[in-house]
Amino acid sequence: DSGVTQTPKHLITATGQRVTLRCSPRSGDLSVYWYQQSLDQGLQFLIQYYNGEERAKGNILERFSAQQFPDLHSELNLSSLELGDSALYFCASSVATQETQYFGPGTRLLVL
């Protein structure tokens, strides 16, 4: 158990819908990262937050957004969902911005 929690574990929704994925980092970790893992794209970095501020953006679509709250938990919002958004979404956390990232168990999203 990495100490990073993600909810929900599974999510099934329809195209065009909006969902919110939640992540609680390890105790003491200030940095949160979001990743998408799909069969065709592999594991891709989406976005990073540090202590509430966005620090880096990767291959994140404009339909997706994220934020980190004062209690350091983070949410990834996915809107206007498409079939291709079906994937495993991982959250990771680290103490600072250049430390080892510890991954949560992931949220499996299925868009029908």
Add this chain to the structure above:
Amino acid sequence: AQSVTQPDIHITVSEGASLELRCNYSYGATPYLFWYVQSPGQGLQLLLKYFSGDTLVQGIKGFEAEFKRSQSSFNLRKPSVHWSDAAEYFCAVASGRSGGYQKVTFGTGTKLQVIP
């Protein structure tokens, strides 16, 4: 731009045999290197990491990896594989800047099958 290549998509080894998973990276400066393992339906677990210092790194579950700058490689090894090692293994490289930005790039993964 940084990149990671794991040339072997799928490897099969017999239980008790030795294992080496290959990883080659491309990065301008000294990289931060990682190996993660992912069991089916699970998240990623860190096996080991290299930031600096001794180029032979020991990790959990009996794994080790050697950083070879001249070959831009960070191969993962285990002297004797157990059936429970069957999983997918990801090599990753990370960058860091003074502004605190860390971008991690993962390889495509190597699936390990262990046969009796």
